[in-house]
Amino acid sequence: MIQRLQPAYFFMLECFFLYFLVFVFYTRSGEIPSIPAILSIIIGGNLFLYLVSKKNIVNNGIPFICAILLSGIAYFLGFSIMSIVLCSVFLYFRISSFIKDSSLWKEERTNLAIVFYSSSILVFFIGWIFRYPYMNVLFGMVIAFTVLYSIGRFLQQTGDHFEARDVLGLSSALFIAVVLTVLGTLLIPGVKFVFIKIFSGLAVIASIIGSPIFALIEGIILGIKSPESPDDPFAQGEVGDRKETYEKIIPVEGIPSWFWLVLLVVLLIIIWVIIKRKSKIVDKEIQESSQIKLEHIPLSVKMGRKRKFFRSPSPHEYMRKLVFHLDEYASKYHLGRYPNETVREWFERVEFQKNEDLFAAYESVRYGNIDIVLDKHDAQRFEDMILKIKKEIKDRNNKKKG
Known part of the structure; x- marks a missing residue:
């Protein structure tokens, strides 16, 4: 369940x-x-992932549809335009990753914490610049993330080892939260002062260097004429006239909100097409560089099938794929393979029927760099071996129930 x-x-x-x-x-x-x-x-993202996990084949357009739909709902519930742009990009790429391989978290958990704490520096700095009145909320979110992230690691250890080993890790999250609170109270005001002084100096230097360029760009956009010209709309130096003329030339405020939604949809379509073409090129390169050549691929292990959401990714090699599916089936009856355990050791521990041909074929692929060519007869023979073992597992389970 975990x-x-x-x-x-x-x-x-x-x-x-x-x-x-x-x-x-x-x-x-x-x-x-x-x-x-x-x-x-x-809620919507998890619902999409749950529904997708029930399907045998997943269309590549589902993450795109999910991103558009949920971003639209978030927009009508109060998110700004820039917020839904960020949400759309997040939903598309992350839901695609979770659909393809839900076990990515075994490699990405550390990266998430690093990215979060690194990004928090930028968020806090922008909040200080604009004197954001809810800085305490941001501090609270950092502390809450630390606790939730530690709970996630605790749950993963419990799920991997079927026992709660690192209880100390969960309790230490509270200690880390207290340390963060103390650091935020004592050190952050000083860090804020140093950062603001440094960046204010850089801003002054940049404004001195870039002011002629900005003035030139403004002149090009607004079509500013010579001050001697009587038709110059800014000759009087009136700030109100300048603003009115600017709004007439570039009526940003008059653009309806639906236009930005349409523009967002068009941009996402373009991004999706580019990623789609790139993925096809990568898939073609992977197929050309594959070490194993198959003259026959049974339908039961067809490469185009979806990886299940709640399972580890299925390997591309044929022999590893067969053993992988056997491990999935055996795990349902508590006879699965342990981490870092060879197939031979696994078969000996659970007392499966041994087959040296199966061991040799798997080990040559898993631990060696040997090309294996399987014809239709060999592929069917290995499939029959796996089916016999599955039947043996089922018979054992029925005897226990009886």
């Missing part, structure tokens, strides 16, 4: 990180981003 909840839990944790980043777009206005909007993304 293993099934882990992908949903860590997807929720990523959405928590997304909500933290969205605060950047609200520091100027001094508001808190819409909580119902981010809840709709968390």
Whole structure:
């Protein structure tokens, strides 16, 4: 049960990180981003992943549809335009990753913490610049992320080892939260002062260097004429006239909100097409560089099938794929393979019927760099071996129940 909840839990944790980043777009206005909007993304994203896990074949357009739909809902629930752009990009790429391989978290858990704490520096700095009134909320979110992330690691250890080993790790999260609070109270004001002084100096230097360039760009955009010309709209030096003329030339405020949604959809379509073409090229290169040549691929292990959401990724090699599916089946009856255990050791431990041909074929692929050519007869023979072992597992389970 814990293993099934882990992908949903860590997807929720990523959405928590997304909500933290969205605060950047609200520091100027001094508001808190819409909580119902981010809840709709968390619930809707997990619902999409659950429905996808029930299908045998997944269309590549599902992440795109999910990104558009959930971003639209978040927009109507209070998110700004820039917020839904960020949410759309997040939903498309992360849901695609979770659909293809839900076990990515075994490699990406450390990276998530590093990215979160690194990004928090930028969020806090922008909040200080605009004197954001809810800085305490940001500090609280950092502490909450530390606790939730530690709970996620605790759940993963429990799911991997079927026992709660690192209870100390969970309790240490509270200690880390206290340390962060103390550091935030004592050190952050000083860090804030140093950062603001450094960046204010850089801003002055940049303004001195870039002011002629900005003036030239403004002149090109607004079509400013010579001051001697009587037709110059800015000859009087009136600020109000300058603003009115600028709004007539570039009526940004008059553009309806639906236009930005349409523009977002078009941009996402372009990004999706580019990624689609790139993925086809990568898949073609992988197929050309494959070490194993198959003259026959049975339908039961067809490469185009979807990887299950709540399972580890299925290998590309034929022999490893057969052993992988056998391990999945045996795990349902508590006869699965242990981490770092060879297939031969696994068969000896659970007393499966041994077959040297199967061991040799698997080990040559898994631990060596040998090309194996399987004809239709050999492929069927290995499939029959796996089916016999599965039948043996089922018979054992029926005897236990009887």
